[in-house]
Amino acid sequence: MGLGRYVATRVLLVLPTLFGVTLITFALTYLLPGNPALVKAGPLATPEHIREMERQMGLDRPVPVQYWRYLSGVLRGDFGESATTGRPVLQDFLQRVPATLELTLASMLIAIAVGIPLGVVAAVRRDGPVDHASRLLGVGGVAMPTFWTGLLAVYLFFYHLGVAPPPLGRLSPGVMAPTALTGLYAVDALLTGNARALGSALHQLMLPSLTLGFSVMAPVTRMVRATMLEILESDYIKAAWAAGLPRRTIVYGDALRNCLIPVITLVGVVFGFLMAGNVVVEIVFAWPGIGNYAVTSLLTKDAAPIQGFVLFVAVVYVLINLTVDLVYGVVDPRIRLR
Amino acid sequence: MSTLVSASAERVATRRAAVAWRRVRRNTLSLLALGAILTIIGLALAAPLVAPYDPDAPQAEETLQAPGWRHWLGTDIYGRDQLSRIVWAARVDLLVALAATAMALTTGCVLGALAGYRGGLVDQVVMRLVDTIMAFPAFILAMGITAAAGNATANVVVAIAITHVPIYTRLIRSEMLRVREMEYAEAARTVGNRQRRIIFFHLLPNCFPPVIVQATLAMGFAILTVAALSFIGLGIQPPQSEWGAMAAEGASYIVSGEWWIFLFPGLAIMVTVLAFNLVGDSLRDLLDPRMRGVA
Secondary structure (H helix, E strand, O other): OOOOHHHHHHHHHHHHHHHHHHHHHHHHHHHOOOOHHHHHHHOOOOHHHHHHHHHOOOOOOOOHHHHHHHHHHHHHHOEEEEOOOOOOOHHHHHHHHHHHHHHHHHHHHHHHHHHHHHHHHHHHOOOOHHHHHHHHHHHHHHHOHHHHHHHHHHHHHHHHHHOOOHHHHOOOOOOOOOOOEEEOOHHHHHHHOOOHHHHHHHHHHHHHHHHHHHHHHHHHHHHHHHHHHHHHHOOOHHHHHHHHOOOOHHHHHHHHHHHHHHHHHHHHHHHHHHHHHHHHHHHHOOOOOHHHHHHHHHHHHOOOHHHOOOOOOHHHHHHHHHHHHHHHHHHHHHHOOO | HHHHOOOOOOHHHHHHHHHHHHHHHHHHHHHHHHHHHHHHHHHHHHHHOOOOOOOOOOOOOOOOOOOOOOOOOOOOOOOHHHHHHHHHHHHHHHHHHHHHHHHHHHHHHHHHHHHHHHHHHHHHHHHHHHHHHHHHHHHHHHHHHHHHHOOOOOHHHHHHHHHHHHHHHHHHHHHHHHHOOHHHHHHHOOOOOOOOHHHHHHHHHHHHHHHHHHHHHHHHHHHHHHHHHHHHHOOOOOOOHHHHHHHHHHHHOOOOOOOHHHHHHHHHHHHHHHHHHHHHHHHHHHHHHHHHHOO
16 A cells, blocks of 8 residues: 555544544533533523523533534534533633643653653663562552552652642742643743743642653553564574674673654553543642643533533544554555555 | 583573573563462452451541551541552452453353354354454453443453453454364264364364463553553543552652552552463463463
8 A cells, every 4th residue: 555545544443443432522511411401591490491401501402412412513613601610612722732732742751751761771671670660560550540640749748848839839939831832831831931920830840840740751651561572583683683783782782772663653642641640640739730720610510511521522533543553654665554 | 532422411400490490480580470469369359358447438537548557558538448448459359350251261162163263254254243343452452441331340341351262262263263173073973963063063162272371461460450441541440449549549649749549559550460461471382382481
């Protein structure tokens, strides 16, 4: 299959998945026990008023018609309105996405920067101390609930050692947000040369991103180790040994380079874990991102933001997996044959 | 030359010894893990007998006690005994995880078996459904479902079960594709068994080994999910004690130094999940020798 056709097929295959995703999120909205018209009409509404509200909101129409209205709304970027903030959900989202993005990127960076070298060394020096440490991380790390890791981190580094700031958001009190360019405070502060904001942003980011990064480090390490082991056993590496190439060239040249290709697929997996971890980490550290927004809406039984959040995350997840597939197809032409 | 041979033989021998030693040690570890699971299940079952206090009874004069002789794991803001609450909570967490796993397993087996054996349209419909569920990160979907269906323990079970169905469906389907071509399947068809009987009595049992491994590991995931859902205020509702919800209550007391409220429930989660994962890993070694030493 040529590259063009591969890309086209993969992109087309995503459409039915996205359609299915909207069906499920619609079903969730529709299943919701609370009558949205009742919520919107307020506690003092008369039955006529509620019926009028239902008619206005289209809740008296057949389900397929309602789905169509929902889908066309979503396609226009209309995710409904938050009953708590009184603003369109999309607007609330866009305001909070940078916080989530900053946390996610920082965590991913940490997980990859530690996880990949750890996995490689564990494979190369099999049964050595690093390998044992990686296994301990693999078994113990995944058994720790992410919210608990976060609480432990707060207790140790904030309460006991005092090296971390209180777990209250993205900047210390009194520090002004840097001029918005990307919305990522650390990046913006760096670009505008705002040292005070940069220090505060990084300091606040430290514990949440370490917590979240730690939660996905184990799968990264495990997968890199398994891939690397497989490669080290392969024929071409044995041939390289037989040819008498130096160890360094074989391990860190040939093997590592080939190991990094399957690792691309990790990004998709890691992102899935990160999205789940984000929600609880944002709660523990009062991080004002979309996960926090969704949970706050949960507690006030505000339906639109939650369903918008689920849909948003699923769409991003599907698109990231698509991108991973496409990149993989470009880097490794064999994939296109499958 | 002979020294070279003996040196490499020696290396092979030490390598073998290392592998054997690792297996022994892993077995000890797995047995310990199995013992831990049995102990936790036993404690959960015997909660009314072993819990020293009433888990829900507030005691105004005993609030926020640090761990000590009277309260081994301390008390919370209402003076409730943490140890008793943790033991009672084990019932909820284990039961929800077990029910969700059983439900997902059954559904996944039926769907996967039909899809794999019948192929064609059935296969297409089932696999598209599974793909759609997998398009969501599992925890986010479970969150959406519980939020939509309402905060009841049964809804948490269903939500977690739905997110776990795809794994079993895919596993069973691929096993089914393999075993349906085997001679004993052909024999079962030849002697005129009905299709349902062939699928569920002759073939499905032979697809089980990888599924058992998966189910053990899924127990750990399920416990983490229940706890995380309760932590954010979904799912199990107070005053019912639940590990994640208890940790959430403890979160407010970290800044004032009352560490025992958040610490012990999380420790309970970690030990339980760890035990299930270790047992799952060693089951995989037993049932699927190809994976031995890789993971």
